[in-house]
Amino acid sequence: MKDRYSRQMLFPPIGNGGQEKISRKHVLIIGAGALGSANAEALVRAGIGQLTIVDRDYVEWSNLQRQQLYTEQDAEKRLPKAIAAKNRLTAINSTVKIAAVIADASVPELEEWAQNVDLIMDATDNFETRMMINDVSQKYHVPWIYGACVGSYGISYTIIPDKTPCLACLLGSVPLGGLTCDTAGIISPAVTMVAAYQMTEGLKILAGDLEALRNRLVSFDLWKNQFSAIKVDPLKKGDCPSCGKMRSYPFLAFENQTKTAVLCGRDTVQIRPPSPVVRDLAALEKVLLNQGGTVHRNPYLLSYDAGSHRMVIFKDGRVLVHGTKDLSEAKSFYHKLLG
Numbered sequence: 135m136k137d138r139y140s141r142q143m144l145f146p147p148i149g150n151g152g153q154e155k156i157s158r159k160h161v162l163i164i165g166a167g168a169l170g171s172a173n174a175e176a177l178v179r180a181g182i183g184q185l186t187i188v189d190r191d192y193v194e195w196s197n198l199q200r201q202q203l204y205t206e207q208d209a210e211k212r213l214p215k216a217i218a219a220k221n222r223l224t225a226i227n228s229t230v231k232i233a234a235v236i237a238d239a240s241v242p243e244l245e246e247w248a249q250n251v252d253l254i255m256d257a258t259d260n261f262e263t264r265m266m267i268n269d270v271s272q273k274y275h276v277p278w279i280y281g282a283c284v285g286s287y288g289i290s291y292t293i294i295p296d297k298t299p300c301l302a303c304l305l306g307s308v309p310l311g312g313l314t315c316d317t318a319g320i321i322s323p324a325v326t327m328v329a330a331y332q333m334t335e336g337l338k339i340l341a342g343d344l345e346a347l348r349n350r351l352v353s354f355d356l357w358k359n360q361f362s363a364i365k366v367d368p369l370k371k372g373d374c375p376s377c378g379k380m381r382s383y384p385f386l387a388f389e390n391q392t393k394t395a396v397l398c399g400r401d402t403v404q405i406r407p408p409s410p411v412v413r414d415l416a417a418l419e420k421v422l423l424n425q426g427g428t429v430h431r432n433p434y435l436l437s438y439d440a441g442s443h444r445m446v447i448f449k450d451g452r453v454l455v456h457g458t459k460d461l462s463e464a465k466s467f468y469h470k471l472l473g
């Protein structure tokens with residue numbers, strides 16, 4: 135088995151010692167889309183000890199262009215991404231302990247996970263979740279690596295608690311926002327590039343070579359041939375509510391959390407019940423069949439097509455309403471069918 139990682143161990147900054155450290159580390163990846171797939175595969179091939187991968191979505195045909203872990207079969211079966219990812223990752227490296235979680239990363243879970251991991255990899259598609267990750271990272275002293283891409287543009291930054299500025303420090307000072315996959319689309323090399331930055335920084339942290347960290351916010355546009363690396367140390371704020379002296383971790387507060395959200399680029403609204411429920415999908419299938427329309431069920435979710443809208447119901451009660459961006463329209467469709 136030693137041979138498996140021999141080329142990585144020959145690389146002097148990692149060596150035997152670094153590999154040994156990597157093999158004992160646990161990484162949490164939030165999101166199993168394009169960035170999550172790329173990072174998860176790289177970590178598993180590198181011989182990470184444990185991986186927890188969290189995703190709320192399921193595999194669709196439009197994912198296959200850039201989400202490297204998934205196959206046509208996964209899309210046909212509408213497998214949850216976390217499950218499809220785990221299947222593929224286990225086939226790649228069966229020695230890694232992999233936990234697949236089908237869920238929206240909410241505060242209580244994030245707080246629990248953060249206490250058991252060495253690194254959090256951001257592969258989410260929204261800023262709200264990133265700010266929650268940023269707060270748990272500070273609260274539990276776990277480094278995290280921000281990454282985002284859209285079109286041919288990508289951005290990445292490594293946050294080390296008590297050392298670097300956090301994401302909240304950078305808000306308003308550097309162009310972090312404005313990213314949406316809604317209209318701009320995306321090409322896969324932008325994903326690969328961001329994942330390469332994230333993964334390299336991740337390896338440095340896991341192998342214990344913090345001196346080698348980049349310490350810069352890097353961004354690029356592959357199509358326009360642009361690149362920049364900004365030194366952001368001066369932006370660390372003493373009064374930052376997330377990493378400053380008087381911390382309140384504002385993004386962990388309940389009132390700052392949305393329970394209904396429009397999903398980026400999907401013409402889809404997600405609705406999350408206030409507390410987790412366990413849905414009997416088989417019973418629900420019977421009810422929905424009586425309404426007309428088509429129903430498709432697998433062990434993890436139920437998909438219902440009513441013509442105007444399509445709804446996907448997960449076992450934990452979470453619902454995706456496809457075919458609208460209107461929150462109230464989605465809610466009324468939801469309540470009409472599920473009470």
Ligand SMILES: [Zn+2]
Pocket residue numbers: 299300301302303304371374375376377378
């Ligand atoms: Zn801060």
